[in-house]
Amino acid sequence: MKEIMSELQSYPSEKYKENVVRLGIPRESSMGVPMISIRKMARKVNKNNQLAWQLWETDYHEAKLLAxxxxxxxxxxxxxxxxxxxxxxxxxxxxxxxKELIFKLHNYLEFVLEWVKSSKIYYKRAAFTLIATSVIHEKDIHTETMNVYLSLISNYSQDSHVHVKKRCSLGIKRNRETEL
Known part of the structure; x- marks a missing residue:
């Protein structure tokens, strides 16, 4: 764990950190490590839930992404x-x-159905992210599933928070692109 945190802390970029802070990540929670460096590290380390939880609990944004x-x-x-x-x-x-975890669970649709109704910003965004990810990556998606998604989008996408609104519009845009 110490080695991984040391490596993470060897990649900081003040410019990247300022961008992340501008997007709403608290300064004290960010090291300023670019995503490309996090992905590179992830390829070198074996999957391990114990390590992932340790990284998550550091409260550093980049450590959570790596987790x-x-x-x-x-x-x-x-x-x-x-x-x-x-x-x-x-x-x-x-x-x-x-995209990296929840979508890969066999029961991810349960989360979609629960979270789409949530008043919590990132739970609702997660529901729409899962819908968009499903439409993009599931090659044999059934018409009935698509109808459920369209109904959920129609009924729950009217959210004024930018992080929800943006995800809804991206999901709808990608959905239309896959139909063409």
Whole structure:
């Protein structure tokens, strides 16, 4: 764990940190490590939930992003996912958590159906991120599933928060692009 944190702390960029802070990540929670460096590190380290939880608990934004790549999806529980989501304070962490972990769970649709109704910004964003990820990556998506998604988008996408609104519009745009 110490080696990984040391390596993470060897990649900082003040310019990148300022960009992240501008997007809403608290300065004290950011090291300023670019995503390309986090992805490079993730390829060198074996998946390990214990390590992933240790990284998550550091409260550093970049360590949490790395944790999403190192988690063993098949060992995560419903409670684990809710615990992770309760700590999300940024759109990028929300999206990575959804794409790298939650979408890979066989029951991710349960989260969509629960979170789409939430008043919590990142839970609602997560629901729309999962919908968009599903439409993009599931090659054999059923018409009935698409109809459920369209109904959810129609009923719950009227949210004024920019991080929800933006995800809804991106999901709808990508959805239209895949139909063409």
């Amino acid at each position: 999403t790549f190192l988690s063993e999806v098949n060992k995560l529980t419903y409670q684990d996912i809710n615990r992770l989501m309760s700590d999300v304070i940024s759109w990028d962490l929300c999206d990575h958590l959804c």
